[in-house]
Amino acid sequence: xxxxxxxxxxxxxxxxxxxxxxxxxxxGHRSVSWYQQTPGQGLQFxxxxxxxxxxxxxxxxxxxxxxxxxxxxxxxxxxxxxLGDSALYLCASSPGSAWNYEQYFxxxxxxxxx
Amino acid sequence: DQQVxxxxxxxxxxxxxxxxxxxxxxxxxFDYFLWYKKYPAEGPTFLISISSIKDKNEDGRFTVFLxxxxxxxxxxxVPSQPGDSAVYFCAASEDGNKLVxxxxxxxxxxx
Numbered sequence: 001x002x003x004x005x006x007x008x009x010x011x012x013x014x015x016x017x018x019x020x021x022x023x024x025x026x027x028g029h030r031s032v033s034w035y036q037q038t039p040g041q042g043l044q045f046x047x048x049x050x051x052x053x054x055x056x057x058x059x060x061x062x063x064x065x066x067x068x069x070x071x072x073x074x075x076x077x078x079x080x081x082x083l084g085d086s087a088l089y090l091c092a093s094s095p096g097s098a099w100n101y102e103q104y105f106x107x108x109x110x111x112x113x114x
Numbered sequence: 115d116q117q118v119x120x121x122x123x124x125x126x127x128x129x130x131x132x133x134x135x136x137x138x139x140x141x142x143x144f145d146y147f148l149w150y151k152k153y154p155a156e157g158p159t160f161l162i163s164i165s166s167i168k169d170k171n172e173d174g175r176f177t178v179f180l181x182x183x184x185x186x187x188x189x190x191x192v193p194s195q196p197g198d199s200a201v202y203f204c205a206a207s208e209d210g211n212k213l214v215x216x217x218x219x220x221x222x223x224x225x
Contacts (some may be wrong), residue, residue, distance in 0.1 A: 042215040042216050045212045105157030107157050
């Protein structure tokens with residue numbers, strides 16, 4: 001079974017631009033979550049989608065948004081980029097709706113904002 | 115306010131010895147805990163988990179201990195191997211809700 005894939009793997013953007021990241025979950029997984037990882041902060045939960053609906057949301061500004069398609073693929077968008085948005089963005093999928101299922105992470109997208 | 119804290123940013127252990135990684139939490143409603151391991155340029159991978167109804171869970175060389183009264187959990191790796199060198203994250207969940215991660219501990223196992 002193919003793992004979680006994320007594209008692109010690396011991205012450099014300028015302040016004020018917007019960016020879209022993509023995540024393809026493991027086949028059959030219906031839940032996709034997004035995390036931001038920065039040094040010293042661990043993984044900060046952004047949001048979770050299940051069956052095309054956002055079910056959980058973390059404490060991030062409205063510039064961060066996402067969506068999920070009928071094939072469970074998910075995209076995350078960040079508008080009006082700020083320098084502090086530079087981070088590793090991780091996507092994780094899981095088969096069910098409960099968070100006590102272990103999540104399967106992709107390799108991440110490294111976003112650098114200059 | 116960090117609900118899950120890993121107070122040791124790094125840990126260095128000799129091969130063959132025990133590695134003990136610690137994690138403290140503040141939310142007494144957390145009922146499920148997980149440990150993930152992360153190698154550079156890869157996403158975290160699930161290692162082991164424990165429900166709040168248990169105080170110990172073992173899987174091969176890895177054992178997780180949960181002390182609910184102290185709001186503390188630990189991961190024991192015995193014996194430690196060089197391939198265990200990675201960043202370890204603990205995470206907690208409340209009632210099937212979102213996962214809250216700690217900041218991670220870098221483990222270095224020296225051969």
